[in-house]
Amino acid sequence: MRENRFEREVRERMGLVPHFFQTASEAPGLAEQLWAQAKSAYMDNPLPSLFKERLFVHLSRFCEVRYCIVRHTGFLLGKGYPAGDAKAATETIEQVLQWLSRPVPHAMRLEAAITQLEGYAEPRDMPAPHTRGEEDLLDALTVMFVVPARSAQARVAVKHAVGGKNLEYLLAFLAFVRTAHYWTQTHPDLEYESDMIMLMAQHPELARRLLDTADAEWVNAGDALREALTGQLHVLNTELQHRTRNLLSVIRVLFDRTLAKHSTLEGFAEVFTARLDAISRVQVYLSRLEQGEKVTFDGLLQNELAAHAVTLQQITLDGPTGVRLRSSALQTFALALHELVVNAVKYGALAHPAAHLSVRWEVEHPQGEPPMLHVYWQETGVPNVQLDDSAPPGYGRELIERALPYQLKAKTRYELLPDGARCLMSVPVLSEGSAPFSSGEELK
Structure with missing residues (x-):
């Protein structure tokens, strides 16, 4: 035709x-x-x-x-x-x-x-x-x-x-x-x-x-998608409410503990704002992750160091990349790292050109137990370290020695030595496949 x-x-x-x-x-x-x-x-x-x-x-x-x-x-x-x-x-x-x-x-x-x-x-x-x-x-x-x-x-x-x-x-x-x-x-x-x-x-x-x-x-892809959107929006809303409550609880404790340590409004405002900024950095970090990804320890650490504009000339970082942190551990662990970095910048290894900071981390896989991230923080070459044991511990030390073990089931040890601070933190994580670290190893 x-x-x-x-x-x-x-x-x-x-x-x-x-x-x-x-x-x-x-x-x-x-x-x-x-x-x-x-x-x-x-x-x-x-x-x-x-x-x-x-x-x-x-x-x-x-x-x-x-x-x-x-x-x-x-x-x-x-x-x-x-x-x-x-x-x-x-x-x-x-x-x-x-x-x-x-x-x-x-x-x-x-x-x-x-x-x-x-x-x-x-x-x-x-x-x-x-x-x-x-x-x-x-x-x-x-x-x-x-x-x-x-x-x-x-x-x-x-x-x-x-x-x-x-x-x-x-x-x-x-x-x-x-x-x-x-x-x-x-x-x-x-x-x-x-x-x-x-x-x-x-x-x-x-x-x-x-x-x-x-x-x-x-x-039924259209119907399934509609159901998924409706159901997942409910799940996401519930999860958002849960995370918001947790975050508000952290901020409330942060406010109370900071207020207890400062007698002037100016001193309180400076420290409290810096700690809120540390929490905010974690939220920004989370927002940039793709679906299914987790915050990693090396990413969190480098994010905190970068926030304080420190260079790596005085710092040695040694450990596996991609060690994934549990969501429940993020805020408290991030605050602990923030306190360590702030103290190093103000008084410790990063405040003195001749001093040095070493951060090592490894993952242990105990039989039948969650993987453990062992972080070893050591400052050396710091002059005039104040070793007064009678002084009350600061918020950072309380956070490391009390809050981490209580909230995250972590094992911690913090010491001030004549040449600087050193700290060991062992925290449950989601990571896989790293060489084991002996938790009984002496700090050197």
Whole structure:
């Protein structure tokens, strides 16, 4: 049958004439209107062609009718032109199978993706395929597509990451995908094109992933995502309340103990502000972590040293990287490190050019017990150390000798020697795989 002008235009642009545009035959002119929509929001949309096609395939997983995912997977594989662009790159069967196997994003993963997008210093170009940036953007767009009424945070994050203009192009694209899904769902007689029928016959695994509507990942992904968002928001809210109560308790104790040691408002304000800053640094550190990551000891230590603008010329740091700390230990342990650094800067090894600070740490794995991080802090070469045992201990020493053992089940020892302070702290951690450290080793 001879093609009319409309069909020739579609074939020239898309590489074939999808059955999608043949469903409106009983309404003259309607197919042309659908084509105009497709050109405006999909093909002529200035977003990168391969990104649009990958996004179309991904979002089509949420449609129970399989026409869109089959057809647009075909475009992605070079059966026709991706996003109507004859010059666009295409993908292999292996790449597409991996894309179709991508896990449906759960709420915690969505939270991590949105946090990552919000962390951009300024809007960037649209991400390249197969990058972390594309993964994060796809997860945020999933929320905007599946649960638009609950997607305010995702929209703000996407706008922050790629700019307001690209956000509007993305919204137009999502609207067209939604229209395409609705159209196929209301035209159940829509048949797959012969090129995709043959391709699926040659690749059974591809056919299984495209057509298996019994798999809840494909059929119920939208409902599952809604449930995950609702449930995880409750979990996150409960966890936030728990952490807030803990943090307020730490600040209250900090206030009381600082007030007890200072008789003037000026002295109290200076010390209390510095300790609040130490807590704030931990919160900032936590906010920059990706989902599933934990604060590490070396990261926490170097963060505290950097906050006091100390150089490493007088410091030796020796220990494994990546020793993960328990969430329950963070605030108190961070305050202990803060007190050690402050005392070293004001009175100890970091206050005297000829003195030296050594910080060593190792992890022990006792049989049947949690791993223990052993931190050995030693200052040497400090002149005129005051060794008056009758003086009441300061807040830092109380924190190390009393609060750490009580709150964290730590083992500690703090001493002032003629040439400087030395401290041993043994704290339960989440780390794995380090050489054991003998807790009975003498301090040298």
